[in-house]
Every structure is written in C-alpha cells, then in structure tokens.
Amino acid sequence: MTVTAFRPRPEPAEVARVTATAAELLEVLWGRASTAPASASQLRVLLILEHHEGINLRTLADSLASTPPSTSRLCDRLEAAGFVRRVMSPADRxxxxxxxxxxxxxFLADLRTRRESTLETVLELMPAAQRTALLEGLEAFCDAAAAQIHDEAEGPGSRTA
Structure with missing residues (x-):
C-alpha cells in the first residue's frame, strides 16, 4: 500500500487553490507565446464565438460583462483583422x-498548437502515472465546469432533481 492511500480526501478549497496556481502558471507559460494580432479581450471574444456561433451582439456583451457599444468596437477591430464576420439575422434585420x-x-488552431507544444514540454517532466492522474482529473473537471456553464445558461430552476 502506498503512502497516498492514507492521504485524506482533499477539500474543494485546497484543490481550488492548487488549480488557481496551475492556471496562473499556464498564463505565464502561454504568455511567452504571443496572441498577436489579437489582444486578450479579443481572444476571449473569439473563444466565445467558437462555442456560440451566430450569437448576437447583446448576448456577447452579456457574456463579456460589457456594454454593447464597447463590445461592438471590439468586434469592429476583429472584423477589420478578418477574424469575425457580421451577418444580418434572417428573422430580424x-x-x-x-x-x-x-x-x-x-488563428485559434495555431494558438492552440503553440500552447499545446508548451504544455507537452512541461508534461514530459512528469512521471507517466501522474500524467494519467492529471488527465483523469482534468477530464472530470471539464465535465463539471461544462455542466455548470450549461446550467447557468439555462437559468434558475432549469436543473431537475
């Protein structure tokens, strides 16, 4: 039996602290790879659009916790760079x-390739068993986070017991 078998179950607060530290380290590592010509806020817009293709400006502004005029200016710059297309809604012109x-x-595919390459370099330093545990934990985290995001998008009372 290994020593880890006697390790108490980690509390969510401890896991949250370590996860936040990991996210900060990722930001430092990924910060070395430029996101130019997109700024951090523009990158966030691109990621939202990737997952919510065809959303309207107001919904995007709400997702960014921003105002429609600020979001519109952000999209103007992304459209000028050729990253975003605006299309009139067939239902409401x-x-x-x-x-x-x-x-x-x-652009997003290239950025992901560069980020994954950086991650691979770090992950190669870890023993295989720890990489496996990390993968399993991150898959569970992604599932839980996606479920929470979905539930929040559905609004209060959308979850059934």
Whole structure:
C-alpha cells in the first residue's frame, strides 16, 4: 500500500487553490507565446464565438460583462483583422449575428498548437502515472465546469432533481 492511500480526501478549497496556481502558471507559460494580432479581450471574444456561433451582439456583451457599444468596437477591430464576420439575422434585420471567420478559426488552431507544444514540454517532466492522474482529473473537471456553464445558461430552476 502506498503512502497516498492514507492521504485524506482533499477539500474543494485546497484543490481550488492548487488549480488557481496551475492556471496562473499556464498564463505565464502561454504568455511567452504571443496572441498577436489579437489582444486578450479579443481572444476571449473569439473563444466565445467558437462555442456560440451566430450569437448576437447583446448576448456577447452579456457574456463579456460589457456594454454593447464597447463590445461592438471590439468586434469592429476583429472584423477589420478578418477574424469575425457580421451577418444580418434572417428573422430580424435589425439584429446582427456574429460568426468566426475561417481566418479566426485558423488563428485559434495555431494558438492552440503553440500552447499545446508548451504544455507537452512541461508534461514530459512528469512521471507517466501522474500524467494519467492529471488527465483523469482534468477530464472530470471539464465535465463539471461544462455542466455548470450549461446550467447557468439555462437559468434558475432549469436543473431537475
């Protein structure tokens, strides 16, 4: 029996602290790889659009906790860079739908490739058993986070017991 078999179950607060530290370290590692020509806030828009293709400006502004005019200016710059396309809604011509362009998708794919390469370098330093445990833990975390995001998007009372 290993020593870890006697380790008490970690409390969520302890795991949250370590996870936050890991996220900060990732920011430092990934900060070495430029996100140019997109700023951090523009990158966030691209990631939101990737997961919510065709959302309107107001929904995007709400997701960013920003105002529609500020979000519109952000999208103006992304459209000028060729990362975003604006399309009139077929249902309401006053509504504009936002779509990630092919160039925007290529930018995100390239950024992910560079970030994954950085991660691989770090992960190679870990023993295989710890990489396996990390993978299992991160998969469970992603599932839980996605469920929470989905539940929040559905609104209060959407979850059934």
């Amino acid at each position: 006053r509504e504009v739908r936002l779509h990630l362009s092919g160039r925007g998708r290529a």
